[in-house]
Amino acid sequence: MKLQVITVLSAVLALALSASAHADTPNAMNANPLFTPSTLPGQFPRFDLIREEHFIPAYERGMAEQLAEVEAIVRNPQPATFENTIVALEKSGQTLNRVAAIFDNLSGTISNEQMQQIETEMAPRLSAHRDAIRLNPALFARIRALFDTQAQLGLDPESARLLDRYYKDFTRAGALLADNGKTRLTNLNAELASLLTAFTQNVLKEKNADGIVVATREELAGLSDAEIQAAAKAATDAGHEGRYLLRLLNTTGQPPLSTLTHRPTRERLMQASLDRGSHGGDYDNRAIVARIAAIRAELATLLGYENYAAYQAAEQTAGSVATINKLLTDLAKPAVANARKEAADIQAIIDAEQGGFTVTAADWDLYAEKVRAARYAFDESQIRPYFEMNRVIQDGVFFAATKLFGITFKERTDLPKYHPDTQVFEIFNEDGSHLAFFIVDMYARSSKRGGAWMNEYVTQSHLLGQTAVVGNHLNVPKPPAGEPTLLTFDEVTTTFHEFGHALHGMFSNVKYPRFAGTNVPRDFVEFPSQAFEMWAAWPEVLANYAKHYQTHEPLPPELLRKVMAARKFNQGYATTEYLAASLLDQAWHQVKAGEVPAADGVLAFEAAALKKAGVDFAPVPPRYRSTYFSHIFTGNDYAAGYYSYLWSEVLDADTVEWFKENGGLTRKNGEHYRQTVLSRGSSGEAMDLYRTFRGADPVIKPLLERRGLN
DSSP, X not given: OHHHHHHHHHHHHHHHHHHHHHHTSHHHHHHOTTSSOOOSGGGOOOTTTOOGGGHHHHHHHHHHHHHHHHHHHHHOOSOOOIIIIIIHHHHTTHXXXXXXHHHHHHHHHSOOHHHHHHHHHHHHHHHHHHHHHHTOHHHHHHHHHHHHTGXXXXXXXXXXXXXXXXXXXXXXXXXXXXXXXXXXXXXXXXXXXXXXXXXXXXXXXXXXXXXXXXXXXXXXTTSOHHHHHHHHHHHHHTTXXXXXXXXXXXXXXXXXXXXXXXXXXXXXXXXXXXXXXXXXXXXXXXXXXXXXXXXXXXXXXXXXXXXXXXXXXXXXXXXXXXXXXXXXXXXXXXXXXXXXXXXXXXXXXXXXXXXXXXXXXXXXXXXXXXXXXXXXXOOHHHHGGGOBXXXXXXXXXXXXXXXXXXXXXXXXXXXXXXXXXXEEXXXXXXXXXXXXXXXXXXXXXXXXXXXXXXXXXXXXXXXXXXXXXXXXXXXXXXXXXXXXOBOOHHHHHHHHHHHHHHHHHHSOOOSSGGGSTTOSOHHHHHHHHHHHGGGGSOHHXXXXXXXXXXXXXXXXXXXXXXXXXXXXXXXXXXXXXXXXXXXXXXXXXXXXXXXXXXXXXXXXXXXXXXXXXTOOOTTSOOSSOGGGOHHHHSOSSSTTTTTHHHHHHHHHHHHHHHHHHXXXXXXXXXHHHIIIIXXXXXXXXXXXXXXXXXXXXXXXXXXXXXXXXX
């Protein structure tokens, strides 16, 4: 039966080589900028030359090249060595990796129908390609031979870790399965890849289709003139001339809910957000959610795990489902208790105003702001004029990074952009040497997926001679032309957060790309990003960027004190909505094969899971409901891993204490943090890196104090 797998690999290789030969015609070779590395500094992508029609030929060439490279490893008559097998594998697929990095990033930022068609076509083909490599018995035999004799190889620590990692990657991918198991796994992986793509596209399409249209300006009472103008333009662009359109962002909560005073509009907006992907029509995701969960449950069983959450936890610093469940359930009860107290405070305001209604999810943000204003004598609208976006980036984020790490920034207007709204910066080390390139993409648009994220276009690696090209992406509503972009404090914090991810990628200083940057356990990857959030409110940093966009006056000390005093405000809500989503994630991935609900039972399963966990408090819905929970249903990285933000926050809160204990924003502290954590990627065990940095194990007390749960 081993011959069957080799035959499949040979067939895939022949097909890929045939496609590649077709793509290698002289005209195609001359025209396709993805066939070779970019000649721009740092291999910066040629966004000015890349077109949609380039991707499939480049994907096909990349797959053909990698399969040929693997075939050469397998057919090498020499016994397996670290260099001719592991290093050769690590060097393989460079064209494919380059193409995939660029396509994956662009499909999330400037998607269109053609990009979505490419994504749909390539998802199962790429899945089959990965399986053809990791289920190749001859290749695995060479890896296993090295793994079994690793004590005699004399490898340096990073190389020894790479060998161990490849062995685990292949076994977790099914290399130890019998041939019939491999066939089943391959089929499931291909189907899963297609479903993840379909979910992704449905979320984007429904986000654009399901905003709410209102007829009159009165229905937008509470919004600023600039926000109303933006809604009018959005409506005109969508073919609703003379009306107003409020588009949806990816989370359940929507920014206009904090200021809209017209309750029917608030209710419509919240209901439209909650209903996404679950009310019939072309973009209904219920059947996709059910099938993804069923496939993952079967995959876990096939690979010897009780459920998919256990399969994922084995690779995380948490280590087990039991540990994750304890973290979430221990915090759920006090979080909901705090949220109920906050709801009572909100209800008191509603009753005092003779509102005549009981608080719902549609009311929370507006009335929470009123509670904040009453308790701390300020509201969000008072501080937004002090958070102009460019100043936040330049005088806040970049200022803090320079103070900590000595790095400097220079805008590069000569490098190509994939969208006019983006900016490109070159970043230099303190000695003036090149460190990385950084792309900033702040504004929401219909072609961009929701949320905020960091990605890599080029991954640092000494083996490949590469430095990093990374990007940060947010979804800040773009104001009308000529108006400033004023951020909420949440958006300010998110800007700092994503730059923490960027630093993790840019400071990477490893030999092997497998270990570079953010390629760390999922419940560790959020640690550096969450830790960098501390500088958003650090007095020295805040004083440098929080200046009125018109008068340039600094944020008044009294208002600053109120902002700082209010930092624990609404933490019951924030913690509960996050825990509800995390518990939903675990529920979907702790279900066993054969017990996953059908499509028409998805919402009932969700409701039962929230009730069982004790977080079914209607005024505080999950941050993401199942049918638009992109973290867990558009890819595998965060599946059963959404808890990682909270897990990482334990490390983050403890790290804040370390910086306070050691003098705060200093070059010495920044250098220590860079050398022990940010530069190491996953070249060492994550918690070992943390202990080296901190000098001790993390403690949970700072997190509990931060969230008011102590």
